[in-house]
Amino acid sequence: MKHTLPNFRIAIVGAGAIGLYYGGKLAHFGRDVHFLLRRDYAVVRQRGLRLRSKGENIHLPKVQAHRSTEEIGPCDLVIVAVKATSNSELPSLIAPLLGSETIILTLQNGLGNEEFLAQHFGAERILGGICFICLNRTAPGVVERFDSGRLALGEFSGYPRPRLHDIAWEFKRCGVVCSVVADLARERWRKLIWNIPFNGLSVAAGGIDTAAILADEGLCRLAVELMDETIAIAKACGQNVPTALAPEELKRTKAMGEFKPSTLIDYLAGRALEIEPIWGEPLRRGREAGLESPRLEMLYRLLVALDRGPRK
Amino acid sequence: MKHTLPNFRIAIVGAGAIGLYYGGKLAHFGRDVHFLLRRDYAVVRQRGLRLRSKGENIHLPKVQAHRSTEEIGPCDLVIVAVKATSNSELPSLIAPLLGSETIILTLQNGLGNEEFLAQHFGAERILGGICFICLNRTAPGVVERFDSGRLALGEFSGYPRPRLHDIAWEFKRCGVVCSVVADLARERWRKLIWNIPFNGLSVAAGGIDTAAILADEGLCRLAVELMDETIAIAKACGQNVPTALAPEELKRTKAMGEFKPSTLIDYLAGRALEIEPIWGEPLRRGREAGLESPRLEMLYRLLVALDRGPRK
Numbered sequence: 116m117k118h119t120l121p122n123f124r125i126a127i128v129g130a131g132a133i134g135l136y137y138g139g140k141l142a143h144f145g146r147d148v149h150f151l152l153r154r155d156y157a158v159v160r161q162r163g164l165r166l167r168s169k170g171e172n173i174h175l176p177k178v179q180a181h182r183s184t185e186e187i188g189p190c191d192l193v194i195v196a197v198k199a200t201s202n203s204e205l206p207s208l209i210a211p212l213l214g215s216e217t218i219i220l221t222l223q224n225g226l227g228n229e230e231f232l233a234q235h236f237g238a239e240r241i242l243g244g245i246c247f248i249c250l251n252r253t254a255p256g257v258v259e260r261f262d263s264g265r266l267a268l269g270e271f272s273g274y275p276r277p278r279l280h281d282i283a284w285e286f287k288r289c290g291v292v293c294s295v296v297a298d299l300a301r302e303r304w305r306k307l308i309w310n311i312p313f314n315g316l317s318v319a320a321g322g323i324d325t326a327a328i329l330a331d332e333g334l335c336r337l338a339v340e341l342m343d344e345t346i347a348i349a350k351a352c353g354q355n356v357p358t359a360l361a362p363e364e365l366k367r368t369k370a371m372g373e374f375k376p377s378t379l380i381d382y383l384a385g386r387a388l389e390i391e392p393i394w395g396e397p398l399r400r401g402r403e404a405g406l407e408s409p410r411l412e413m414l415y416r417l418l419v420a421l422d423r424g425p426r427k
Numbered sequence: 428m429k430h431t432l433p434n435f436r437i438a439i440v441g442a443g444a445i446g447l448y449y450g451g452k453l454a455h456f457g458r459d460v461h462f463l464l465r466r467d468y469a470v471v472r473q474r475g476l477r478l479r480s481k482g483e484n485i486h487l488p489k490v491q492a493h494r495s496t497e498e499i500g501p502c503d504l505v506i507v508a509v510k511a512t513s514n515s516e517l518p519s520l521i522a523p524l525l526g527s528e529t530i531i532l533t534l535q536n537g538l539g540n541e542e543f544l545a546q547h548f549g550a551e552r553i554l555g556g557i558c559f560i561c562l563n564r565t566a567p568g569v570v571e572r573f574d575s576g577r578l579a580l581g582e583f584s585g586y587p588r589p590r591l592h593d594i595a596w597e598f599k600r601c602g603v604v605c606s607v608v609a610d611l612a613r614e615r616w617r618k619l620i621w622n623i624p625f626n627g628l629s630v631a632a633g634g635i636d637t638a639a640i641l642a643d644e645g646l647c648r649l650a651v652e653l654m655d656e657t658i659a660i661a662k663a664c665g666q667n668v669p670t671a672l673a674p675e676e677l678k679r680t681k682a683m684g685e686f687k688p689s690t691l692i693d694y695l696a697g698r699a700l701e702i703e704p705i706w707g708e709p710l711r712r713g714r715e716a717g718l719e720s721p722r723l724e725m726l727y728r729l730l731v732a733l734d735r736g737p738r739k
Binding site for chain 2: 319320321323331333334336337340409410412413414415416417419420421423424
């Protein structure tokens with residue numbers, strides 16, 4: 116397949132922690148990666164990109180940084196990693212990157228992003244990736260990783276095709292723990308079971324990290340109840356997710372240490388929160404399935420109000 | 428009765444908005460009122476006390492201000508208006524004010540305060556008052572009132588006795604809208620039906636006033652659901668409260684304008700929040716009655732976390 120050739124062009128749209136990290140890994144191993152950069156443009160041009168974790172300290176002194184997608188031009192793979200709050204910009208941002216066979220892979224959080232892209236660019240070319248990874252962009256052009264991380268890739272519609280396996284293989288070759296999943300939606304729910312309580316409570320409980328949530332008995336119990344409500348919705352939507360996930364999730368969260376979920380980082384930075392894909396859409400799907408989810412609903416409403424501010 | 432005589436001595440313990448206002452009204456009409464003051468002592472000594480509202484502009488240039496209850500000595504009536512978060516100080520604060528027939532009237536918020544005082548000083552002498560009033564202490568020694576206000580007085584144990592009617596009469600003579608209620612507990616629940624949603628959401632939704640809560644559709648619906656959960660607990664506890672209170676409560680709240688509930692004021696000032704009497708105790712009584720109250724429980728847990736905070 117074309118993308119195993121050296122001239123397989125990759126565009127990264129949305130250069131927060133996720134975009135910089137996965138783009139950086141691909142670039143580090145010699146792939147032809149083009150970053151669309153805004154706030155980090157000058158710094159990355161000057162000092163390059165750094166990816167750090169316990170076992171990793173990558174410095175890419177030169178990356179292909181661009182200020183517009185027109186400048187990048189058509190690519191074979193477009194990796195979308197903008198916040199869902201910017202989705203309305205995607206149709207015009209992505210258009211210049213498209214050839215007839217361009218594949219679009221969204222690594223965005225939550226539900227509804229594949230549907231949005233499919234609506235604008237056709238379902239055929241859409242892939243989704245779920246990043247089970249703790250990343251923080253700690254400075255312009257610097258990304259820190261706090262866990263081993265795992266990327267799950269799936270087709271938006273239908274069963275995994277060869278192209279999906281090929282792209283997964285690209286990631287693996289570049290040192291990313293990556294797997295192909297037969298059911299993308301199931302994996303999205305699997306991640307929401309963590310994001311809904313921990314991203315949500317980190318903001319609603321006043322701007323605290325995951326260690327502070329775990330240290331508070333009441334919040335910890337609330338996190339478990341929110342997981343249970345999310346699992347009930349996933350099951351009502353036909354997803355085969357395990358029922359008793361809480362102990363495993365709490366253990367995994369403990370191992371993260373004082374981790375700041377992306378929503379907390381957005382909140383502390385005064386940026387718009389990704390409320391609809393993480394809380395709004397799951398809540399609506401639960402309602403459509405006839406479920407009441409009082410805690411998820413309350414969390415959603417509080418986050419909407421907090422997003423409008425005037426806290427801080 | 429003794430207290431209708433000019434030498435009926437009244438002590439005000441806790442000089443926030445409530446203590447300053449009711450003590451000020453009694454003093455303004457010539458009663459022998461002694462204030463225990465801390466943060467406002469110097470200002471009140473110098474400039475006196477001001478009570479303001481649309482129809483009222485009272486200035487008491489000289490009030491009997493004290494720094495300790497030893498200095499005040501035995502009184503006929505002790506009015507308790509400290510935050511419940513300071514209840515542990517009350518036994519030693521109140522002791523010097525007590526004679527054999529001293530009556531203790533608590534104007535504190537929520538559930539459990541009469542019980543606490545009864546435990547330390549005997550149930551016989553305990554009265555409770557519920558302040559259906561919007562007051563803010565806007566500056567040291569200055570209290571503003573935002574509504575017509577109403578004080579409901581009741582016996583902690585048993586039916587209203589003559590002393591209760593006499594004290595209510597004292598308040599009425601001094602221009603306070605005051606009534607005697609046969610069932611103090613019912614009135615406490617009646618007030619909690621408002622305090623639980625509005626005091627709670629004003630903090631949990633980021634530090635916003637009642638007008639901002641009403642302007643947010645999601646929060647407004649959440650407020651109604653919290654009212655319904657509170658009403659269900661009150662009924663399960665044998666209180667005869669009306670079921671469909673929400674429309675009336677919302678209308679009343681709208682009339683308050685941009686009102687800051689006391690919990691919001693405490694929160695914005697970085698003071699401890701009165702969580703147990705307003706949310707914790709009602710929640711526990713609901714549990715004892717076998718009720719689940721998911722929204723009240725979630726609100727309680729979030730407030731406990733916010734109170735520890737590092738928000739702000």
